[in-house]
Amino acid sequence: ERLQDSKVVLVTGAASGIGFAAAQLFAQHGAKVILVDLASGRLKAAAEDIGHGCDFRACDVANWEQQVALFDWVKQTYGPPEIVCLNAGIDPELATSQTPSAKEKVVSNYLASELEPREDASEGGSQLKQPPTVVFDVNFYGVLYGIKLAVHHFPEGKGGRIVITGSAASQMGVVNQDVYVASKHALIGLMRSSAQRQELKDKNITVSMVAPWLTHTGLTANLPPEILHAFSTESSQPVDVAMGIAYLATAEKAEDVHGRCLWIRGKRCIEVEGAYEKWLGNLIAS
Numbered sequence: 001e002r003l004q005d006s007k008v009v010l011v012t013g014a015a016s017g018i019g020f021a022a023a024q025l026f027a028q029h030g031a032k033v034i035l036v037d038l039a040s041g042r043l044k045a046a047a048e049d050i051g052h053g054c055d056f057r058a059c060d061v062a063n064w065e066q067q068v069a070l071f072d073w074v075k076q077t078y079g080p081p082e083i084v085c086l087n088a089g090i091d092p093e094l095a096t097s098q099t100p101s102a103k104e105k106v107v108s109n110y111l112a113s114e115l116e117p118r119e120d121a122s123e124g125g126s127q128l129k130q131p132p133t134v135v136f137d138v139n140f141y142g143v144l145y146g147i148k149l150a151v152h153h154f155p156e157g158k159g160g161r162i163v164i165t166g167s168a169a170s171q172m173g174v175v176n177q178d179v180y181v182a183s184k185h186a187l188i189g190l191m192r193s194s195a196q197r198q199e200l201k202d203k204n205i206t207v208s209m210v211a212p213w214l215t216h217t218g219l220t221a222n223l224p225p226e227i228l229h230a231f232s233t234e235s236s237q238p239v240d241v242a243m244g245i246a247y248l249a250t251a252e253k254a255e256d257v258h259g260r261c262l263w264i265r266g267k268r269c270i271e272v273e274g275a276y277e278k279w280l281g282n283l284i285a286s
């Protein structure tokens, strides 16, 4: 059975990793998928890789005007989206040589240098500069803008599904990744509060979250070997997380997913376990 015949699906952060795997999964099941990313070179290659049934559009999700233009373009070109996966995210502390966008590198270097205490001889002591807000701009505001625009653009009377990519790190905390973890934790509050809005209930819109443990993508490629080893039995591949996203985007009963968080560990999920495992089993069997 095909997951989403002919539905228009928008996936942000789709040039690589989890977003790419989700876009590929939706396209394989007959959806019209729009891949969205900051990294326009990789984005085109990713769309070509998937081939059939997809298009792409470069957009910085942290930029409200660019997201407005994105949603307008999708609506005019393909009709209103019915599934919106807000997956783009950065963790400059983990930025690697595999995140080739010039902007990402600048952001990474900038953050690293800005967080370093500076010796200021003239003041006679060390001073901290104000940390930049780019991690929240992308990870939190990028999602907030996406929710607002998706709710506005979903087709009248049909409703829609919003799936956010959070992180298991938001529950555990991770040393030296304070801002990233905080931005992902903020998304839980945003998701749960959005879910309570009457407008979403009236319009038959669900909002939910997938929260992966360590997943093998460009984001985590440069983690020290001992950390990768420690997580080896519990780590996920992008497709494992993509399955969780697809479930949240397509589950028959809205109440099974609305306001819920699916914690993915390896191939399994914690919470809504029964419903998800049954769905996954049926999908694999079909």
Ligand code: NAD
Pocket: 012, 013, 014, 015, 016, 017, 018, 019, 036, 037, 038, 039, 059, 060, 061, 062, 087, 088, 089, 090, 091, 099, 101, 138, 142, 165, 166, 167, 168, 169, 211, 212, 213, 214, 215, 216, 217, 218, 219, 220
């Ligand atoms: P990734 O780096 O492979 O993919 C992230 C994509 O987002 C990249 O293609 C990047 O170009 C894009 N992006 C970054 N900033 C953007 C912006 N401003 N506008 C549009 N696109 C932008 O990493 P991934 O692991 O696939 O990450 C996907 C999501 O999963 C992120 O939100 C990340 O925080 C989350 N996550 C990842 C892991 C993991 O272990 N890999 C664990 C938990 C959560």
